[in-house]
């Protein structure tokens with residue numbers, strides 16, 4: 376197996392206090408969680424996968440969910456043994472829910488080396504949060520944000536949703552104002568997408584859905600410009616920062632290797648059979664009964680391999696989301712004849728929507744609004760056999 380000098384780690388905590396109306400992530404609302412069994416399964420899976428793939432240095436860790444701030448302190452402390460002696464680890468993020476966050480948690484995170492928290496706020500408007508199915512913190516959201524400002528010394532990001540039914544663009548502007556007032560340095564701002572099977576999707580009729588999506592698009596430019604006015608720089612389609620980016624997410628967009636632990640988590644690894652996307656099935660019972668340390672040939676894993684062509688498509692699809700772009704050398708190594716590819720992109724380059732800078736091809740910030748159009752265009756181009764070296768496998 377390949378040896379990895381550095382990689383990222385994702386840990387999925389699939390538990391929530393209640394289910395939000397719009398959510399289709401894998402999370403369970405059980406009240407009787409066997410935390411010790413879950414912790415042991417995570418550690419077993421870590422031991423198995425890290426030794427199988429010769430994982431050496433962890434660059435970034437992201438503990439997501441679900442609601443990771445529900446994890447009992449003693450369990451989190453045990454899990455933190457994974458990164459405890461990893462001096463190269465630049466960023467350790469934990470997702471927190473304002474409902475379950477207490478001052479003591481912030482001290483604990485600090486002690487365990489967690490240096491970034493990401494809070495799912497979604498909206499500063501209490502009525503809207505209620506309609507999303509989100510419970511209110513006892514201290515109120517302001518009380519929680521004041522607590523974080525006072526006691527948290529690490530980096531701080533929040534998630535917001537724009538375009539939720541019942542909101543207007545003025546609400547979205549007001550959300551950005553509130554984030555700025557609390558000196559929040561990083562925003563992940565997602566346009567509401569209606570996922571099939573969620574309670575929200577069932578609530579909205581087709582006509583209402585269309586109106587909603589049109590409204591989001593019509594007012595997006597005002598919101599985007601207001602973020603820039605408030606010093607939030609766009610570095611990825613949905614991510615804005617006054618300071619540093621999310622390094623963990625940069626690894627994803629770069630297609631760098633990562634390991635995912637826990638039911639519903641995915642790993643991405645380079646193997647001698649190709650680029651492997653390795654998924655853990657969304658099945659807590661199986662994860663616990665198998666004890667997490669199951670070998671790679673167990674049915675619990677979903678395995679998809681990409682050959683050089685598919686991998687190049689993925690690199691472009693992910694890398695052209697952010698201003699950090701894609702390494703041209705990596706595209707060439709996978710068989711893309713780059714000068715011919717550039718020739719197909721000349722209109723985009725001429726309009727400065729695509730920038731080519733030494734070894735990097737990247738989108739301009741203004742072209743991020745046309746990302747879907749660009750992706751479609753590129754995917755069609757890549758179907759052209761003349762863009763590929765003859766010895767590249769047609770996968």
Ligand code: SF4
Pocket residue numbers: 390391392393394395398399400402440441442472495
């Ligand atoms: S807290 Fe997050 S993961 Fe849990 S139900 Fe709500 S959106 Fe989904």
